[in-house]
Amino acid sequence: MNCQKTLLEMAESYLRDAVAPNATILDQDPDALKTALQGLGSHHLLGLKLPEPRGTVDPRTAWEIQEAIARYSGALGFLQTQHQSAGSAISRSPNQALKAEYLPQLATGNRLLGIGFSHLRRQGPPLVKALPINGGFLLSGTVPWVTGFRLFSEVVLGAELPDRRAVYGIIPLVNCQEDGGKITWNAPMFLAAMQSTQTVSGVLEQWFLPEERVLFMQPAGWIHESDRKNVLNNSALILGCARAGLDIIAAIAQKKPLPFISAAYHTLNRELMTCRQNIQHLMFNQSREELDIWYSQALPLRVQAIDLAYRVAQGAITVCSGASNLAESQAGRVYREALVFGVSGQTSAVMEATLAQLMRSP
Numbered sequence: 001m002n003c004q005k006t007l008l009e010m011a012e013s014y015l016r017d018a019v020a021p022n023a024t025i026l027d028q029d030p031d032a033l034k035t036a037l038q039g040l041g042s043h044h045l046l047g048l049k050l051p052e053p054r055g056t057v058d059p060r061t062a063w064e065i066q067e068a069i070a071r072y073s074g075a076l077g078f079l080q081t082q083h084q085s086a087g088s089a090i091s092r093s094p095n096q097a098l099k100a101e102y103l104p105q106l107a108t109g110n111r112l113l114g115i116g117f118s119h120l121r122r123q124g125p126p127l128v129k130a131l132p133i134n135g136g137f138l139l140s141g142t143v144p145w146v147t148g149f150r151l152f153s154e155v156v157l158g159a160e161l162p163d164r165r166a167v168y169g170i171i172p173l174v175n176c177q178e179d180g181g182k183i184t185w186n187a188p189m190f191l192a193a194m195q196s197t198q199t200v201s202g203v204l205e206q207w208f209l210p211e212e213r214v215l216f217m218q219p220a221g222w223i224h225e226s227d228r229k230n231v232l233n234n235s236a237l238i239l240g241c242a243r244a245g246l247d248i249i250a251a252i253a254q255k256k257p258l259p260f261i262s263a264a265y266h267t268l269n270r271e272l273m274t275c276r277q278n279i280q281h282l283m284f285n286q287s288r289e290e291l292d293i294w295y296s297q298a299l300p301l302r303v304q305a306i307d308l309a310y311r312v313a314q315g316a317i318t319v320c321s322g323a324s325n326l327a328e329s330q331a332g333r334v335y336r337e338a339l340v341f342g343v344s345g346q347t348s349a350v351m352e353a354t355l356a357q358l359m360r361s362p
């Protein structure tokens with residue numbers, strides 16, 4: 001327990017000393033972001049979702065570390081969570097050879113991977129198809145989102161089989177051609193937020209995924225079930241973003257001693273503490289065995305957290321006034337980060353509940 005506390009404190013001190021002062025540059029410059037990511041690795045903070053002995057901490061501490069990362073730099077929070085999710089997928093694989101190859105290298109960031117499977121949530125014809133052939137699968141189609149181009153070297157990709165099951169495997173996150181197959185990653189998108197995270201789309205043409213690079217197969221619709229179980233997984237990032245907005249409001253309350261700024265801070269802070277406590281209780285103290293019941297409590301909390309991050313970010317730009325519009329404004333950055341965290345891993349249920357929350361009368 002003490003050891004875990006120490007890890008959280010050590011993460012906090014790295015983040016306060018090396019990350020927070022550079023938040024603006026980390027939002028814009030991929031090289032600076034990569035250095036900060038390597039800093040997390042050198043503190044063994046990139047294996048937060050790995051089981052022992054490769055993993056570093058219990059789930060609550062892992063959640064709090066991710067919350068702290070997003071508080072001090074949204075771009076770093078967003079980038080590292082892709083790698084942590086890839087690590088979690090690898091750790092759940094029955095492919096022992098791949099586990100032996102990757103698991104020892106993930107926590108330190110000696111091997112860095114992104115993910116590309118949000119497209120499996122989409123309705124209609126699959127964007128990325130996997131055709132079973134002798135010894136593996138041929139992958140074809142368009143991958144709409146992968147974060148971490150030139151920051152990660154590989155990606156855990158999901159593709160749909162003709163029978164609607166999905167195969168997850170590891171492919172390169174570099175442009176390449178091999179045995180008649182081709183992977184083309186497009187130039188990084190121009191984003192409204194977190195430009196430094198180098199988010200790309202890509203095209204796979206008859207790319208051969210050998211069985212040795214396959215992590216697992218999942219039944220049709222599995223991602224939707226998994227989304228329900230994991231609906232609170234990105235709450236750490238959303239609440240870290242809300243905390244970043246509150247930090248700005250607190251700092252401005254010192255500079256502009258207007259009583260209504262402090263009052264707004266205290267009200268929003270109380271709301272954040274309650275939401276955080278409820279999320280932690282549900283995530284770490286409540287069983288998910290009765291998934292419908294658990295999910296009916298968890299979905300509203302995810303949406304409360306999103307709503308809170310949006311409102312706190314609006315509060316931050318409000319108290320920073322015209323300066324919020326400056327390109328290097330911290331409030332402007334946190335506002336844009338809320339945009340990303342509010343839709344990341346979005347399902348149609350989250351979209352619906354977010355809109356319902358927005359339409360709620362005051």
Ligand SMILES: Cc1cc2nc3c(=O)[nH]c(=O)nc-3n(C[C@H](O)[C@H](O)[C@H](O)COP(=O)(O)OP(=O)(O)OC[C@H]3O[C@@H](n4cnc5c(N)ncnc54)[C@H](O)[C@@H]3O)c2cc1C
Binds near residue numbers: 122144145191344
């Ligand atoms: C900056 C950035 C980086 C990202 N990086 C990654 C990454 O590294 N890896 C990754 O996997 N993803 C990544 N994403 C994707 C992100 O998780 C998705 O934005 C999110 O899952 C929502 O999906 P979507 O944007 O594709 O929207 P949509 O396609 O609109 O999907 C949102 C939801 O609405 C539903 N829906 C949409 N259209 C319909 C319809 N016609 N009928 C019924 N239901 C519908 C979908 O099924 C889905 O549940 C990134 C996104 C951003 C903005």
